[in-house]
Amino acid sequence: MSKPERKLIDEINPALTSLLYQLADDDFILAYRGSEWLGLAPHIEEDVAFSSISQDTMGHAAMFYQLLQDFGEGDVDHLAHGRKSSERKNAVLLEMVNGPGHYLSTAQYDWAFAVIRNYFYIQSKKIRMDSLKNSSYQPLAEVAVKVNMELYYHLLHWKTWFVQLMEAGGEARSRMEAAVKKTLADFGGVLSLGPLAKEMGEQGLIEEEEILKQRWFLMMKPIFESVNLTVSEADFAMKNGNGRKGEHTADLDAALSTLSEVYSADPAASW
Amino acid sequence: MAETALAALQKVKDPEIDSISIVDLGMVEILEAEVREVTVKLLPTFMGCPALDIIRKNVEAELRKAGVFERIEVQFIHHPPWTSDRVTEKGRKQLKEFGIGPPPKRISETGEWHVECPFCGSAYTTMDNLFGPTACRSILYCKACRNPFEAMKPVSTMM
Numbered sequence: 001m002s003k004p005e006r007k008l009i010d011e012i013n014p015a016l017t018s019l020l021y022q023l024a025d026d027d028f029i030l031a032y033r034g035s036e037w038l039g040l041a042p043h044i045e046e047d048v049a050f051s052s053i054s055q056d057t058m059g060h061a062a063m064f065y066q067l068l069q070d071f072g073e074g075d076v077d078h079l080a081h082g083r084k085s086s087e088r089k090n091a092v093l094l095e096m097v098n099g100p101g102h103y104l105s106t107a108q109y110d111w112a113f114a115v116i117r118n119y120f121y122i123q124s125k126k127i128r129m130d131s132l133k134n135s136s137y138q139p140l141a142e143v144a145v146k147v148n149m150e151l152y153y154h155l156l157h158w159k160t161w162f163v164q165l166m167e168a169g170g171e172a173r174s175r176m177e178a179a180v181k182k183t184l185a186d187f188g189g190v191l192s193l194g195p196l197a198k199e200m201g202e203q204g205l206i207e208e209e210e211i212l213k214q215r216w217f218l219m220m221k222p223i224f225e226s227v228n229l230t231v232s233e234a235d236f237a238m239k240n241g242n243g244r245k246g247e248h249t250a251d252l253d254a255a256l257s258t259l260s261e262v263y264s265a266d267p268a269a270s271w
Numbered sequence: 272m273a274e275t276a277l278a279a280l281q282k283v284k285d286p287e288i289d290s291i292s293i294v295d296l297g298m299v300e301i302l303e304a305e306v307r308e309v310t311v312k313l314l315p316t317f318m319g320c321p322a323l324d325i326i327r328k329n330v331e332a333e334l335r336k337a338g339v340f341e342r343i344e345v346q347f348i349h350h351p352p353w354t355s356d357r358v359t360e361k362g363r364k365q366l367k368e369f370g371i372g373p374p375p376k377r378i379s380e381t382g383e384w385h386v387e388c389p390f391c392g393s394a395y396t397t398m399d400n401l402f403g404p405t406a407c408r409s410i411l412y413c414k415a416c417r418n419p420f421e422a423m424k425p426v427s428t429m430m
Binding site: 045048049052053055056057058059060062063139142143145146147148149150152153156157 | 317318319320321349350352353354399400401402403404405406410424426427428430
């Protein structure tokens with residue numbers, strides 16, 4: 001088995017940093033949203049599972065931030081906590097609140113949205129990691145191998161919830177369908193590689209956006225068919241903004257102010 | 272020197288499973304010990320594992336205690352990735368002593384895996400929760416001796 005020759009990338013360039021910021025910021029904010037569910041998940045076993053998944057996801061974000069730190073982009077903690085929302089490159093879908101209320105008191109979080117957002121995102125992340133295993137940036141390829149092994153369990157988890165709730169009928173089905181609609185309205189942002197997508201492909205950092213999108217469809221199609229759900233490419237949109245360009249919602253500002261509260265109190269402190 | 276360093280690393284236990292050393296967990300990828308210098312490169316089991324910093328500190332402390340190294344360097348690396356088949360035979364026994372099922376050696380093509388109960392050895396077990404109290408463990412139940420138990424999750428590059 002011989003692989004086609006690929007030119008390795010060994011220095012910093014805008015397409016590479018852009019890709020790393022997207023990967024890091026996506027995982028970081030979704031892991032944060034996941035952590036807000038702690039103690040509120042539908043049952044105790046799910047609380048254990050979801051918090052474990054969020055912990056893994058935060059670990060993945062830390063690895064991607066580490067790659068940026070290695071390029072002199074700044075310290076990992078600063079990259080995670082110290083950047084303003086306009087500097088963030090995560091997809092808007094991943095920053096949206098879990099539902100009305102606050103996790104400390106009046107949370108009325110939407111489990112259907114949690115299942116759909118996580119399942120659709122994790123499948124997209126899995127496809128990216130599979131592609132990144134052949135990245136021209138070797139340290140990223142190595143991280144992708146590691147992330148991928150953990151994703152296997154995440155995907156299995158969310159797929160199980162998805163199929164069971166979709167097949168449950170009644171209120172479950174109607175809430176799931178509403179969550180699918182809400183998720184797809186911003187899923188275009190998740191599948192986007194941003195303004196430098198073309199350069200990323202040309203440099204062999206990751207495959208082209210369109211190929212990855214089609215692969216997502218290919219993986220999801222049999223699952224959608226099995227639960228009698230129709231999803232078409234025309235449904236993908238960026239209703240609430242293009243996060244890859246630094247466009248974000250008030251949800252992200254609120255999240256950043258909460259999650260960076262301790263860090264901002266004394267950025268030089270060692271915890 | 273290498274023997275001294277290895278003996279020191281054998282004393283570093285998993286902070287959450289104190290019967291097994293990081294050597295038997297298969298976390299030590301590179302150990303370079305010279306006259307006064309030692310470099311250790313470790314593979315994290317799961318990336319989000321909060322024990323990693325503690326492990327790094329404990330490795331440094333044990334190597335310092337050995338009294339022969341002036342320069343000690345401990346790093347985490349990602350390549351090759353840690354996989355559950357890196358746990359040694361001794362490590363598998365030590366996990367069982369702690370009440371944790373060692374990771375299954377084989378995963379079938381359908382993704383199924385079987386875990387023996389660490390208490391009675393029965394294969395008549397069921398999965399309660401793929402995710403457990405730490406990133407690397409699952410929660411299972413033994414239908415033979417009716418004990419709940421934990422087992423290390425298999426992780427492989429085949430996944």
